Amino acid sequence: MDGILAVWKPAGWTSHDVVAKVRGILRTKRIGHAGTLDPMVTGVLPLCIGRSTRVVEYLQDRPKAYRAVLQFGVATDTEDTTGNIIEEAAQVTLTEEDIHQALRSFVGEIDQVPPMFSAVKVDGKRLYELAREGVTVERKSRRVTIYEIELLDMQLNQPRPTITFTAVCSKGTYIRTLCVDIGKALGVPSAMAGLTRTMSGGFTEKDCLTLEQIAELAAAREMESKLLPADSALSHLKRVEINEGLEKAALQGQKLPYDRIHTDVLGRVQAEAEAEVQAEAQSEAHDNNLVTVYNESGRFIGIYEQDADSSVLRPVKVFAGQSS
Numbered sequence: 550m551d552g553i554l555a556v557w558k559p560a561g562w563t564s565h566d567v568v569a570k571v572r573g574i575l576r577t578k579r580i581g582h583a584g585t586l587d588p589m590v591t592g593v594l595p596l597c598i599g600r601s602t603r604v605v606e607y608l609q610d611r612p613k614a615y616r617a618v619l620q621f622g623v624a625t626d627t628e629d630t631t632g633n634i635i636e637e638a639a640q641v642t643l644t645e646e647d648i649h650q651a652l653r654s655f656v657g658e659i660d661q662v663p664p665m666f667s668a669v670k671v672d673g674k675r676l677y678e679l680a681r682e683g684v685t686v687e688r689k690s691r692r693v694t695i696y697e698i699e700l701l702d703m704q705l706n707q708p709r710p711t712i713t714f715t716a717v718c719s720k721g722t723y724i725r726t727l728c729v730d731i732g733k734a735l736g737v738p739s740a741m742a743g744l745t746r747t748m749s750g751g752f753t754e755k756d757c758l759t760l761e762q763i764a765e766l767a768a769a770r771e772m773e774s775k776l777l778p779a780d781s782a783l784s785h786l787k788r789v790e791i792n793e794g795l796e797k798a799a800l801q802g803q804k805l806p807y808d809r810i811h812t813d814v815l816g817r818v819q820a821e822a823e824a825e826v827q828a829e830a831q832s833e834a835h836d837n838n839l840v841t842v843y844n845e846s847g848r849f850i851g852i853y854e855q856d857a858d859s860s861v862l863r864p865v866k867v868f869a870g871q872s873s
Contacts, residue, residue: 556760577598619728619742724744725741
C-alpha cells in the first residue's frame, strides 16, 4: 500500500496516536506524518504510506495554514489555555484598530523564540521534557515567515477579549508563540485558546478523512483507492515531461541532458511555477531547483534537480519502476 492519506486529526490525540491508529487499521508499519500537531489542535495531518514516505520532507517544507482563537488577559506556561496561569489582567480594553494594527505588524519575516513546551532539542533533550521537570533554559530565536494574517472575528466587549484569525506561515512557526507575541505587542497577557490546521502540504479539509471513515473504508477493502499519489505532494515543484528516449535513462536514475528536453516545456513550466509561487506563499528556497519528471503519458518518474552549470537534471529520488 503506497500513497498519501490526509487525516483530519481530532482533539485529544497526539500525532503519534494517529499514526499508531492508522497503522493498526491498515495493518502496515511504514507510515510517517508530515508535521506534528499538539493534542488540543485539530485539522490536517498528512500521512505518507509505503514508498510515499520518501516525500515527507517536501510536505513538511511547504507553507501551512491555521485558524486560531486568541484570548487576551491571561498568560500560561504552555502559551495556550491548557497550561498553568502565570499572569492575569483583571480588565483588558482593546479597540478594533489596535487589533488590526498589531496583526499587520507580524506579516513578513519575524523572529520567534520556541516555547518551552515544544519538541525542539537543546543539548540533546526535548524542551518539553525539561519543562515538565520545571526547568527553563535559554532558547535561540528562529526566523520564520508569516505570509498572511486575516482577522475573522473579534469579541472585545468582555473582560478577557478574544479574536479569531487565520494565518499562512512557513515551516517551524509556532502559532502559540504568535498569539503570545501579539499580546505583547498590545501590552497585555495572552494565550492561544484554540487552533485548527486548515492546510498542510497543499492539502486542506476537503482532502481529509476522519479516523472513523478510514476504519470503515478499510473494513470494506476500499481504502487503497482513496490514497493520494506521492506526487500530489509535489504540485509546488516545476514539472518536466520527457520523451520515450529519455524514460529508460530516467528510470535507471541517470542524469538527463537539457538539450534532450523540449525548451518550450521548460519555459512553460518555469512560467507556471512563477505564477504558482505568487499564489501559494512560496516554498522554501532549497526547493527552487527541484523539478518533478513525468513521461509523455503522465507517469510520475521522480524528483530531479536542475543543474544549470552542466546543463543536466540530476536525480534526487526516482519512484517509477521501484518496488517497496
